[in-house]
Amino acid sequence: MARLLILGAGIAGQTAALHAKNRLGSEHEVVVVSPNSQWNWIPSNIWVGTGYMKAEQVTFPLAPVYKKTGVTFHQAKAVSIHPEGDETTAQPFVTVEYTSPEQRGTTANVTYDYLINSTGPKLNFGATKGLGPEANSLSVCTYGHADQTAKALQVVIDRMKKGEPQTLLIGTGHGNCTCQGAAFEYLFNVEYELRRQQVRDKARIIWISNEQELGDFGMGGMFIKRGGYVTHSRVFTESLYTERGIEWITQAHVKEVMPGETAYENLDGEEKSVKHDFAMLLPPFSGVGLKAYNKANEDITSELFAPNGFMLVDGDYTKKPYEAWKPEDWPETYQNPKYKNIFAVGIAFAPPHAISKPMISVKGTPIFPTPPRTGMPSGVMARQVTYNITDMMNGKETEPTRKASLAHMGAACIASAGANFLHGTAVSMTVYPIIPDFEKYPDTGRELGSTSGEIGLAGHWIKHLLHYAFIYKAKANPFWRIVPE
Amino acid sequence: MSIRTPFEQTYYPPVPTRLTQFFRTNLIWQFFRFLVLNIKILRMVRKH
Secondary structure, eight states: OOEEEEEOOSHHHHHHHHHHHHHHTTTSEEEEEESOSEEEOGGGHHHHTTTSSOGGGSEEEHHHHHHHHTOEEEEEEEEEEETTOOSSOSSOEEEEEEOSTTTTTOEEEEEOSEEEEOOOOEEOGGGSBTOSTTTTOBOOSSHHHHHHHHHHHHHHHHHHHTTOOEEEEEEESSTTOOOHHHHHHHHHHHHHHHHHTTOGGGEEEEEEOSSSSTTOTTTTOOEEEETTEEEEHHHHHHHHHHHTTOEEEOSEEEEEEETTEEEEEETTOOEEEEEOSEEEEEOOEEOOOOEEBOTTOOBOHHHHBOTTSOBOOSSOOOOOOGGGOOGGGSOSSOBOSSOTTEEEOGGGBOOSSOSSOOOBOTTSOBOOOOOOOOHHHHHHHHHHHHHHHHHHHTTSOSSOOOOOOGGGOOEEEEEESOOOTTTOOEEEEEESSSSOOTTTSTTTSSOGGGOEEEEEHHHHHHHHHHHHHHHHHHTTOTTGGGSOO | OOOOOTTSGGGSSOOOOHHHHHHHSOHHHHHHHHHHHHHHHHHHHHTO
16 A cells, blocks of 8 residues: 655645545545645635635535545644655655644654645745734735735725725735735725725725736736737726726835835835735745755755745756746646655646746846746646556556646636626636747737636626535535536 | 826726626626636636
8 A cells, every 4th residue: 555645735735635535545545734624715715805705605624524535634734855764764754743733733754655745835924024914914815814804804994984085905015926816806806895885985996016017917918809909918907997996006016014004116126105004915925844854864955845945846947038938848747856756736836937027126126926826727737646646556657647737738717806696797717828838829929719808797606606616526525526627 | 987187097998888887797698608608618627
């Protein structure tokens, strides 16, 4: 019996665990290590952040699902990887520290034959002074943060109901943030909520972001066919901001969040600030801080992880200028080049470079989004990697055969712009491929027939449908495999 | 919608007409778009 160890139980980790158990049966063991007791459908956290949903509606306990499916679960955080074992054993293992109330603080070594790193990111609030729910801004990255943000939003709304004008600042809290899409969704759900509560006229809403222009979303934006033109998503997005009366600040690196004021630097090197009564600013991401040691207990973290803490896989990490970037730079099997039984998926793998063109301010500050790799692509790469590993564990293959490069993968993204079954809207986007290929599609980098965007109520219905479908799937309810990644 | 002041950021972007806005939440049209969007998403899923 061999053991597959999965670090993390987010979208990628849960996808991997369910597919692995389904394909391995009782012949091999599947073990999940996650510091969280709850599974969280993160895309719906933006609805918790406006009060449209409660935290209980976007979460469920993990332990009963794993008990039902026969997956071993350790509620613990991974601390270090020992891919060669140590002086006492040649068996690779991961040192974990338990987070459950009964075992909190105790450590253990969990051995593995194959390892999937799907830890997700560390929310690096520390990168910007004053950023985060424990300091001067709010977040919707976790259901707990979102719950806190909903309460703060209601305080601001109550003030507006008393006739007090309020300024709301929403966006990204650092020059290297990703997940502009989540902040975008939160922005428009707040705007909708203010209209619903009839206080929109009292609110000034400002978007702040590290994107070069609106509609970049960390993937250089996209071109779509619209009204007889091929149009960049910037036009589409600026239109929506104008229609909803939202101001925008782009090319911004937030340097400090103070009570009621946020200071930022822009690409021109100008130091500016904006005053606000409410600030929801997403943090940049980094790796979770896993260390790695060889058999002699020497630190080999730099052999397994990039400096930002994300795991090195089969991508081309050679430093090269934007003009030299190629789709082939992107990983295909997510296998670590040195330790062939280690894989990383979702946010945990190190992207070879950004997707949006890197921009540096005149003062030398990098201000550009890092690549998004959540949601649909995260689930697809987790499934393909799991299929490869289970084939190897079952003796069908000796090396990974399936590929899941973002350069050959499309994505569908439904960005909520107001939650209501009859009057809500969402922006529905499809993009193919995720990584632009200017050799194959010289004009736009992507296939125009498969890249689209539109706003309407239908998008809201789909977003709602996906909410229930993915939670159903993650609970491993009957026929869960019908729901695609 | 913002007041369009010359040379400010909201002066230039296209804004939807009332008809476009109407169709965004028109139940019949949106039911049709719901079907179309689902087909588009399924086509994307099949590419993997």
